[in-house]
Amino acid sequence: MHELPLTNKILDIALDYARKNEASRIVSVQIGLGVMHEAEPEWMNKYFAWITRGTVAENANLDFRRYPVIWFCQKCQKPFKDPGEKSAGTFCPECSENRELTLISGKEFRVESIIIS
Ligand SMILES: [Zn+2]
Structure with missing residues (x-):
C-alpha cells in the first residue's frame, strides 16, 4: 500500500501551508490525480482521516480532481x-x-x- 506515504506527504504539505498562513484549521485539500495513477482515493481518505487526528487538518476533506489519460x-x-x-x-x-x-x-x-x- 503506497497510499499511506502519499497521504503523509499530502498532510505535510497542508500542515506546512497552514503554519505559514497561521491558519487555525484546514478545511479541504484538492488533489490532482490521474486515472492511471495507482493510488486509490478511497484508501487515501481513510488514511487521511486517521493521520490528521489531533492536527489542524482533523476533519478536513480530500477532494480529488481526476485527470483522463x-x-x-x-x-x-x-x-x-x-x-x-x-x-x-x-x-x-x-x-x-x-x-x-x-x-x-x-x-x-x-x-x-x-x-x-
Ligand atoms: Zn497518429
Whole structure:
C-alpha cells in the first residue's frame, strides 16, 4: 500500500501551508490525480482521516480532481484521449500508430489547492 506515504506527504504539505498562513484549521485539500495513477482515493481518505487526528487538518476533506489519460501522437502531432480499452492497447485514432505515443496526462499526483480558515 503506497497510499499511506502519499497521504503523509499530502498532510505535510497542508500542515506546512497552514503554519505559514497561521491558519487555525484546514478545511479541504484538492488533489490532482490521474486515472492511471495507482493510488486509490478511497484508501487515501481513510488514511487521511486517521493521520490528521489531533492536527489542524482533523476533519478536513480530500477532494480529488481526476485527470483522463491523454496521449500525444508524434506522427500526427496531435493529442487524443485514451478510449480506455486496455486489452486492445492504445492506438492513435488518426493513423493507428502505437509506438510514437507520448503520455501527456493520466499519471498526475499533486496537491492543487488547500482551503484554510
Ligand atoms: Zn497518429
